[in-house]
Amino acid sequence: MTKSESLSEVHQSVHTDKRKGWRRILAFIGPAYLISVGYMDPGNWATDLAGGSKFGYQLIWVLLMSNLIALLLQSLSARLGIVRGLDLAQASKHAYPRWANIPLFGLAQTAIIACDLAEIIGMAIGLQLLFGLPLIWGISITIFDTILLLFLLNKGMRAMESFIVSMVFIVGLSFLTEMFIVEPSLKEVVKGFEPSLLSGDALYIAIGIIGATVMPHNLYLHSSLVQTRKIERSNKGIKEALKFNLIDTTVALNLAFFVNAAILILAAAAFYKNGLHEVAEIQDAHKLLSNIFGNVAPTLFAIALIAAGQSSTVTGTLAGQIVMEGHLNLRIQPWLRRLITRLLAIIPAFFTILHYGDDALGGLLVLSQVVLSLQLGFAIIPLIHFTSDKKLMKDFAIKPWVKVLAWGSAAVIISLNVKLVIEEISGWTKDANIWWLYVFIFPAIILTALLLLYVFFHPIIDKKNRAKQMVPHGNALDIGKIEKISYERIGIAVDFSKNDRNTIRHALIQGGKDAHYYLIHVVETAAARYHGDIVMDHETQSDAENLEKYKANLADLGYDASVFIGFGGTARAIADISNKNEFQLLVMGAHGHKGLKDLIFGTTVDSVRHKVNIPVLIIR
Known part of the structure; x- marks a missing residue:
């Protein structure tokens, strides 16, 4: 059965209706903590360190401001998931045509890979700082996060949330301890909350802070994670869920703000006050902490970095699953989906180290934030459209003043991130050999800008499909008059195991004595794979004799049958014989392989049914 729920493995897996009082509030606590880790990943660390070391407390x-904007947008994301039961990617699939969803998926997936890349680099740097492990080995180790995520998912949503909260706790405790070590000036910290005019490098770093704080994958993720709570689908139940999730979001994002503020304050107190104004690299910060404060502060710094990278990786990979299933309705095996996401992030990091050396990772970290900024508009604009729509959201559409704040925040984020991209490209144009800029970068930017305009105007212009958006799979059809289906050409895949008797019996029931049956067996020996139908090894001859025995047995029972032998790949051979002979029905036995056996022996049934256009009856 096809599952349409977002993160179907854990959808509505946490019950809230059986709890009362403070326990009921706790039942809703969790999703925002998974979101909060994205606000304190290594990308944030880089911008916070640069801001604190260069401008002291000035940019707090x-x-x-970034945190308040993030709080507004994350609350809208949670509202979408709770009210409509759709994540942001699913809602986009229903609101925009398929041709638009393909590039929207591509951009979202690119942003997630960019996030994952920053987290891989941060994790590898943390392992190097703590254990002296070479960066390339640290990056290799991060591939095992895929196994950790599968383990956590199998243990349930609460186990995953507990893991994330423990990682966040380690990060927060590490920096709280460091605050006591560096002894920042409380008066100057308070003064840093006073807004000031920004220009030059201060403006550039401020843009970087905003770009690293409000991340698109968190908007996709939050709208999905809130659906792990089973709530009462009434106005009262939805209002209660919105209230408790707002509390969850506020607490979690304020915690993330304090962590980011702690990093900036640490950089201001440790580096800015000591005249060290050019600290942007994470490794530099660690080294300077060692010189100034001894071993305790840098050790805590490295531990926090590993914890932040580990937890951000889990949430980034979940977001990859959401955008793939949402935009494309494409579901692949969980372990494969997560492995692909991780590999796509590891490959650029590997290439950078091997080709440019360890020192280039800092530049790659900045580049990942620039790539991330490009995608923000494609998540924010649809989110505001969806939550503003009274026809779809009914009583839970956002109020006009919230809408004004949301569009204002979107305008600030998009314009500042566009400025960040322009600044980066301006730096690239100083290179003499910039042909690639005109061939690849500029056309990509123009197409991206056109798509952004389409994403903004399409929901305003095209209102006739609003009703369709409320039905995930379309409307149920009238089944009509039922007529008996008579199959005349039925294929039967056999393997001479004890399952054959059951498989053949079910096939005979479908067609009776009026149908013609085609017995199929595939020889999978090495000789058969290389030489095909010219092979005459012992196994082929034995299998041919067995097929003739089945044919004679069926003839004695009054059934007409023919035999076919395929060679090489089982799924392809069965599909080729079925398509060539125009079967109307294919009957196959399933061995019931699971887990590791699927990896070793393959999944023939799944492969065959994707290669044929006829009904496939699977017998266990």
């Missing part, structure tokens, strides 16, 4: 107000 930018962090606060």
Whole structure:
């Protein structure tokens, strides 16, 4: 059965209706903590360190503003998931045509890979700082996060949330301890909350802080994670869920703000006050902490970095699953989906180290944030459209003043991130050999800008499909008059195991004595794979004799049958014989392989049914 729920493995897996009082509130606590880790990943660390070391406490107000914008957008994301039961990617699939969803998926997946890349680099740097492990080995180790995520998912949503909260706790505790070590000036910290005019490098770093704080994959993720709570689908139940999730989001994002503020304050107190104004690299910060404060502060710094990278990786990979299933309705095996996401992030990191050396990772970290910024508009604009729509959201559409704040925040984020991209490209144009800029980068930017305009105007212009958006799979059809289906040409895949008797019996029931049956067996020996139908090894001859025995047995029972032998790949051979002979029905036995056996022996049934256009009856 096809599952349409977002993150179907854990959909509505946490019950809220059986709890009362404070326990009921706790039942809703969790999703925002998974979101909060995205607000304190290594990308944030880089911008916070640069801001604190270069401008002291001056940019704390930018962090606060970024956090307030993030709180607004994350609450809209949670509202979409709770009210409509759709994540942001699913809602986009229903609101925009398929041709638009393909590039929207591509951009979202690119942003997730960019996030994952930053987290891989941060994790590898943390392992190097703590254990002296070479960066390339640290990056290789991060591939095992895929196994960790599968383990956590199998243990349930609560186990995953507990893991994330423990990682966040380690990060927060590490920086709280470091605050006592560096002893920042409380008066100057408070003064940093006062807004000031920004220009030059201060503006550039402020843009970087905003770009690293409000991340698109968190909007996709939050709208899905809130659906792990089973709520009462009434106005009262939805209102209660919205209230408790707002509390969850506020607490979690404020925690993320304090962590980011702590990093900036640490950089201001440790580096800016000591005249070290050019600290942007994470490794530099660790080294300087060692010189100034001894071993305790840098050790805590490295531990926090590993914890932040580990937890951000889990949430980034989940977001990859959401955008793939949402935009494309494409579901592949969980372990494969997560492995692909991780590999796509590891490959650029590997290439950078091998080709440019360890020192280039800092530049790659900045580039990942630039790539991330490009996708923000494609998540924010649809989110505001969806949550503003009274026809779809009914009583839970956002109020006009919230809408004004949301569009204002979107305008600020998009314009500042566009400025960040322009700044980067301006730096690239100083290179003499920039032909690639005109061949690849500029056309990509123009197409991206056109798509962004389409995403903004399409929901305003095209209102006739609003009703369709409310039905995930379309409307149920009238089944009509039922007529008996008579199969005349039925294929039967056999393997001479004890399952054959059951498979053949079910096939005979479908067609009776009026149908013609085609017995199929595939020889999979090495000789058969290489030489095909010219092979005459012992196994082929034995299998041919067995097929003739089945044919004679059926003839004695009054059934007409023919035999076919395929060679090489089982799924392809069965499908080729079925298509060539125009079977109307294919009957196959399933061995019931699971887990590791599927990896070793393959999944023939799944492969065959994707290669034929006829009904496939699977017998266990």
